[in-house]
Amino acid sequence: AYILNGTQSSTSKYVGLSSGGQLQTWVAVRVWIVYSDGNSSELTDGNYNVNVTRSSSGYGYQNVTWTCPETDLNTTDAIMVRVYLKVGSGSWTAKAKFITSQGMTQIGGNWTFQLYTKNQQTKNPITNQWTTACYFYWGSSSYNSLIDGVEVGQPPSPPQASVNSPTQNYIADTYETIQFKVYWSSNVDLDWCGFSWNESGTWSNWETVWDNAGVNAKWANITKTLTKKSFGKWVYWKMKCNNTAGNTTETQVYKLFHWEPAVGRQKYIAGETASAARGVYFNGSPWGGKEAIYIVYQNTTTDPWEFQVRAYDFETHTWTSYYKIGNSPDDDTHWSPRINVLPDGRLIITYAYYSSLCFRISTYSAKTTSNLQQIINNWESGHTIAPFWTIQFCYPDMQRFDDRLIVIGRDGVSTSGNYSYFVWTDKSFTKTYPKAYFTADENGTWTKVGSPPYTNELFWRNSYIEISSTGSSIISSGYWTLRKGYNEWKDPTNAVIKVLCNATEGKIKIGKHFAGEPWYYSDWYTVSSDLTWFNWTTPVTWNYTIKILATNATNLRIYKIRVEFNMTGFSPCYPLVWTDRESIYMTPYVQNGILMIAGRERYYGDGENPNKIRDLLFMYSEDEGETWKLVNGTKIEIPVYIDTIKVAYYNQTKITTPFPILNGTRPVLYFFKWDYEQLEDVSYLGVAVYNASLGQSGTFTLYNCTFENGTILTFPKQTASEVYFDVYYKRACFWISHNRKLKKFVVLPTDPRKFRITHVYDVMPVDTEGGRTFSILYSPSDYETVLMLKEIVLGHYGDFSNWQVMSTTMSVGCKFTALKTMKVTAITWYTIPYGLYPDEYVDCQAAIYNSTYHKLAESSVITIWQGGKYKGWSKAVTFPNPVTLTENETYWLVWKVNKDDSIQYVYTGGSTNQTFHIPIGWSDPFPTQLNESDMTFYNRKIKIYGYYGRIHVIGLDTVSPEPSNVGAEKTAEEVKFYAEWSDNWQLETATLYWNASGVFEQNGTVNLTGKTCWSNFTRSIPEVGIIAWYITANDTSGNVGNTSLQILELLKTELVSGWNMFNASSVDVGHSLSEINASLNKDNINWTMLVLEYPNGTQYVFVYGYTLNVNVQVTGTDNILYIYCGEAGIWYHKYD
Known part of the structure; x- marks a missing residue:
């Protein structure tokens, strides 16, 4: 059998039948249902009436029609068509069979068979006899035999979904109302459609969009308003649809991102400066301290400039007064100090500019001291530590971990500076290494290879000292002094001197010496050809001198010397990155416990790009600076050469030092591009995006950053802050100040190249070039940004x-x-x-x-x-x-x-x-x-201007309004609900909620002003006995506070005096005149006559002191009560 379907094949086939003579030919079709058991039932009439004929030679298409009876099918049935040929008076002969696939539910329609037939009459020239052949062709475009008009019922298929909106990864505005739209279709009628979403961590129950649709195609539209529970989160959604045949289709899960609200406030500090303000957030409350922000800055209105420090108390939302901790070494903003917190909670301030690292430490700990003024008013004297390569340390940047603090800075001048770092540890082991080497004064043969001090593993690693001796004579390798840091406390008893060496043969012993004391030595260690660390546990600090003695030595090489001891303080300076070309500039940042360092080379040129190439650099540490890795996870030794950590280069214009951020798991480096050689120029924000996770193989690709719509981000040069990791949005951000507006840009959660403006402060008194100093503080409860902004007083900056x-x-x-x-x-x-x-x-x-x-x-x-x-x-x-x-x-x-x-x-x-x-x-x-x-x-x-420079703090107001003096006062007809509100910033509105109708609902909103304000709501007493109520208040930052749930016994009150007529209250219904009498007596009402009147006019009189009609009851609030009393009183309708 051949397949009968709607697809034409590419090759033709035919069948034929012949007989002697010049004869007429016929081609007929018959149609059957074929059942799953192989039996069949004919749909045609059992004859060959559906046929075409040719009486002479010829070929081509011939059509015949047939009406197929509408017949229900099982989905396991198939349709079979047989083709029969007949020549002259011969018999009908079945020559071809075609059968469909299963799955139809009904067959019918007016069928037209288009049949390609041929009558071929041929005379034999020898015998003069005629032969007639009948042919039927099909299967190709040249022989396109087909059946038209077939009406087929297909089995119900599952509904098909076409999602219209929102699109996948859609970014929704804050509190956006979104219409979710899906177009459903099926080959049978649709029945039910439902919607479910996950806005808060759990999926909602299926919500009906429509039911009993009655059509086979329909839009499913449902509108939802995003709430604050999904701020800064992905929201997931899906739809599901059934058809009348019981088939169900569920869409894939789609997601959208709910953008965080741009809430903020502005606070001013009296610190007057034209320099930077640096700050740190620290929460000392778990140990008895305070949650606070600490800032340090140069007060540039003093002569000389002063270093001043202040603290912001999150509990009282107030700033301490400033404290002068000393003078700036020079009236130069390069000396701008930094502040951070040591592991034990004490504050540390660092500063340096072509100098040693300078630092001061607070006397009191922010962990254990709750008096912030006491913390910032008490400091130890200043200290200095020399850097590694030079005495020209610059731009110290502190990165804090729970158990250590790392200070990273440039070590050298701006044209050839390297980078190095210090590590502060708290009662932990610190490493130091040889600083200087002094020649041996004892006999022996020794060779120095490389650069002094030959054995410092953090310097030239190919250096070593080789010793050979004659027989058992003892020779000295010379001796080494050690690099020094700063220690407040040390425990040298568990210190270790480590020596890495190997030899063809030989023995060594390690010696130590402290000024004024004799030399002390370890036991002899046997050295083999295997590279081995020999450890001598002995009391020692970095004030000791180290010597190594050797005997029976052949090719004994000493590669490294290391000393480790337990201490609190700064390690010696460790070299990090070195260059033999132009200076490098680097930015460290800790995210998710990973210390990342991004940098750029100042510039270098080649024949094609003179003075234009800027290498982008990147390295990281996952263990707080103990070991370092390339972006692909390859471990490296420090100091690392600049070309080793090069990840990309930029050869078009000048760029700023990049800032490293993890975008999910991928590192990205943001930098600004601008040409300081141009008089008027614009800045662009560039980004290098890694196409793999940190620690995996990949490459960085450079892009221009854009707005959401793809427009390139540009702004006047010198108007933007650095790029920071924003702790509220948990994404990259930067600020610009331009045309007296301060704008904040935050990267999209879906693309590290695209930004959205989230804040525009129109009232910020900043100029075109002002406000370039920004510092983001990690403050989960009250996120802050510290800025030095300029308020233009006079001048021209256009x-x-x-x-x-x-x-x-x-x-x-x-x-x-x-x-x-x-x-x-x-x-x-x-x-x-x-x-x-x-x-x-x-x-x-x-x-x-x-x-x-x-x-x-x-x-x-x-x-x-x-x-x-x-x-x-x-x-x-x-x-x-x-x-x-x-x-x-x-x-x-x-x-x-x-x-x-x-x-x-x-x-x-x-x-x-x-x-x-x-x-x-x-x-x-x-x-x-x-x-x-x-x-x-x-x-x-x-083009000159004069300005007032001072420190501003802009932060998120996360503090909700607080209620006090909450209560309700009743009169005869009304009740007043009230609460007094206080807020740390600015109150806005208050709303009353009550359940007078049986369910909680709003019952009015009033406006509030200032930081403290009363909310008063006066309402008519409802016809209920008891209500629950509460009041909410919000501030201008969107924070909402509420009173506790209040319960008020709110029985209706009536003022009675003389004759009174009023409708019975709902609380009176069901009570008798005798019980009303008791209720009036309970409220000390001096009444003499009580009349109850039903709607039909019937009256029942109850006279005080008599028993007439005492059992007659109030039947509804349409009853009328008449009361006569001799003096005024209030009836509260109270019943036992």
């Missing part, structure tokens, strides 16, 4: 088109109108180098004069680094005694420099005589009053 070189003999002044009444703590101007190469340092000083040229304030002398190609805003020139300017008053900003032909100022067209040059030289003091006759005026507006 466009410009010209520039003018400055000299040491001429001061420059520019006139502006004050924008507000406020202090000016610093000024800054846009500078361009003039004939300056290489880079140079220039001293600057400024003064402020009023409209009559009287001096109001004079700045400190500030040194500005003027790069040979750098064009941008100068460092702040600060005023030690800031002066307050008055809004709309006119003032002059005047400044001078100490080097000729070094700096230019830039300007655009200004008002008449807005700028002057005056012959006040660098060595001349600013006069008390300027002489206008000495001035040469210009119509210029210089």
Whole structure:
């Protein structure tokens, strides 16, 4: 049998029948049902009436129709079609059989058989006899025999789903109302559709979308509003549909992300600075301390600048007063201090700039001390530790673990600096290594290979000392001093001296020596050809000198010496990364317990890309800096060469130091791209995305970051913060300050290349270039961002088109109108180098004069680094005694420099005589009053401004309003529900909920103002005996607080006096006149007559002291009660 289906084959077939003579031919079809047991039943009439015929030679398509009776089928039945041929008066002969597949439920329709037939009559030229052949063809486009008009019932198939919205990985706005839409279709009618979702960690029960659909295709639409329970989480959803045949289809699980609310508030600190503010969050409450933020900054309004520290108390939501812990070593923002917390809870402040690492430690622990002012007011004296390579440590960055603190910084100058780090441990073992080697003074043959001190495993690892001796003579390898850190406490009794060596043969003993004491030695150790560590457990610290003696030695090589002892304090400085080209800059960050370090090389050039290539660097440690790995998980030894940790390079423009973040399990490195050689330039945010998990093989690919819609992120240079890991969103973020707005950008959870603006602070008093100093603090209960922001008081920071070189003999002044009444703590101007190469340092000083040229304030002398190609805003020139300017008053900003032909100022067209040059030289003091006759005026507006710089803290308000004095007061007809609310920021509304109708529902909202406010709700007394109620209040940040559930016995009250008529209360229904009498007596009502009137007009009189009608009952609230009393009273309708 051949297959009968709707698909045409590519090859043709035929059958034939022949007979002698010139004859007529026929082709007929008959149709059967074939059952699963092999039996069959014919649908045609049992004859050959469905046929076509040819009476002479010819070929082609012939059609015949047949009406198939509508017949129900079992899904195990099939349809069979037989083709019969007949020639002349011969018999019908079955020549071909076609059968369908199973699965149909019904057959019928008006069938048209298109049959390709052929009558071929051939005469034999020899015998002159004719032969007629009948043929039937099918199977290809040339012989396309087919059946048309067949109506087939297919078995019910499961419903098919086409999801319209939301799409997979959709990002929903906060509290967004979403319509979930799925189009369902089936070959039978649809019946029921349901929806389920998982917004809070568990799947909801199936919710009916529609039932008894009655059609075979239909949209399923259901609308849901996301709630705060899914903020910052993935929400999962699915639909399910049944058809009338009982088939069920469930969609796959789809997901959407619910964006967190952009709640925030602004707090001001009195710390006045033009420098950075650094902070750390620490929760000491589990040990008896406080949950707090600690910040440190340079107060640039003092002379000299001061280091000041403050604390923010999360319990009281207040700041301590500041405490001066010392002076900044120089009036230079490079000395900006950092603050962190040691493992025992004490605070530590570090700072360095081309110096040793400087640090100070608080006397009291933030773990165990609850008085924050006491913590920040008490500090030990300062300490220093030398770095590894140089004495030019810079930019110390602290990363904290529970049991240690790591300080990482640049070790060397800006053109050739390496990186190194210190480790603070608390009563734990610390490693130290040889620092210097001194030649042996005893006989023997020894060879030094590599670089001194030859045995420091953290330096040149191919170095060693080889010793050979003659016979049993004892020779010395020389001796080593050790690298020192800083220790507060040590326990040297369990210390270990370790020596790594091997030899063809020989023995060694290890010696130690402390100043003023004799040498002490270990036992002899036999050395073999196997590389072996020999350990001598003996009391020792890094103040000891180490010696190794050898005997019977042949090719004895000493590779490494290490000393370990138990202590509290800083380890010696360990080398981390080294370069033999340009300086490197690195950013450490701890996420999920992994210490990641990302960096860039300053730049280097090659023949094709001179001075443009910036290598991107990455390494990490999973054990708090003990061992280090490449991004693919390969273990590396430190110090590692820069090319070893290179992961990508950028050769188009300058980039900032990248910030490392784990995006899920993949590391990504964010960096800004901008060209400081351009006068006006824009910044781009770039990202290097790793295409595998951390520790697995993969590659980094560079991208430009964009908005959600794919538009490239751009903003004016010097307006953005660094990229940080945001602890609220748990994703990357950065801020920009531009056009007096502060904007926060947060990366999408679905793509590390795309960002969304989440916060826009329109009222933030920041300028185009202000607010570049940001610090994100880990604060799970009250997340904070610390910023140094600038409030512009006067000046111009917009466009410009010209520039003018400055000299040491001429001061420059520019006139502006004050924008507000406020202090000016610093000024800054846009500078361009003039004939300056290489880079140079220039001293600057400024003064402020009023409209009559009287001096109001004079700045400190500030040194500005003027790069040979750098064009941008100068460092702040600060005023030690800031002066307050008055809004709309006119003032002059005047400044001078100490080097000729070094700096230019830039300007655009200004008002008449807005700028002057005056012959006040660098060595001349600013006069008390300027002489206008000495001035040469210009119509210029210089790009310079004066500002008030202070520390701001922006954070999430996670504190809910708190209720107090909760209660209710009743009168005869009304009840007042009340509560007093307090909030740490700003109250907004309060809402009353009660169950007067039997279920809890809202019953009104009132507006609240300020930080403390009453919420009062006066309501008519409902017709119930007891109600439950509570009040909620929310603040402007979206936090909601509520009173506890309150129960109020709320029986209806009536004021009665003289004759009273009122409808019976619901609480009176079912009570008799005698019981009403008792109720009135309970409330001391002096009544004399009581009348009950039914709706039909029947009245029942009950007179005090008589028993008439005492058992008549109130039947409903449509009954009327008449009461006469001699004096006023309140009836509370109370019954026992």
